[in-house]
Amino acid sequence: MSSIRPTGITANRQTSELSIQWSDSHSSVYPFSLLRYACPCAECRGGHDKMGSDPDPVVFLRPAEDTPATRLKNLEAVGAYAITIEWEDGHHYGIYNWNYLRALCPCLECRQKYAGS
Numbered sequence: 001m002s003s004i005r006p007t008g009i010t011a012n013r014q015t016s017e018l019s020i021q022w023s024d025s026h027s028s029v030y031p032f033s034l035l036r037y038a039c040p041c042a043e044c045r046g047g048h049d050k051m052g053s054d055p056d057p058v059v060f061l062r063p064a065e066d067t068p069a070t071r072l073k074n075l076e077a078v079g080a081y082a083i084t085i086e087w088e089d090g091h092h093y094g095i096y097n098w099n100y101l102r103a104l105c106p107c108l109e110c111r112q113k114y115a116g117s
C-alpha cells in the first residue's frame, strides 16, 4: 500500500482537466474524458472481479470527447482515500482511490513506469 496521496485537487472546467498535486511532488493532469473512460465502477469495468485493478491501457488511446458523459459535474471526497466524480449524464458510481489515480496519470514518465508492470 503506497502512502502517496494528493495534496491538492483542482478541476478546471475551462480546459476540461483535473489536476492533482501529489505528496511526492509529482503532478498529474487528467483530461475529464480519460477519467470517464477509466471509470472504476463495476458497470464500466464489466464486473466486480475487475474492480480495483489498474486502469485498462486502452483508455489512454481513446480520443478525448466532449459529451455529457465526459463533462464533470461534481467531485467529492470519499473519506481520506478516494474521490467520486459525478458526470453530467448522471453517472456517479466510480470511486477513484489514490493508487488508481496515480496509475492513471497520463504523463510520459508514469506511462513508461506502469506499462509492462
Ligand SMILES: [Zn+2]
Pocket: 039, 040, 041, 042, 043, 044, 045, 091, 093, 094
Ligand atoms: Zn462507471
Ligand SMILES: [Zn+2]
Pocket: 026, 027, 028, 105, 106, 107, 108, 109, 110, 111
Ligand atoms: Zn505522472
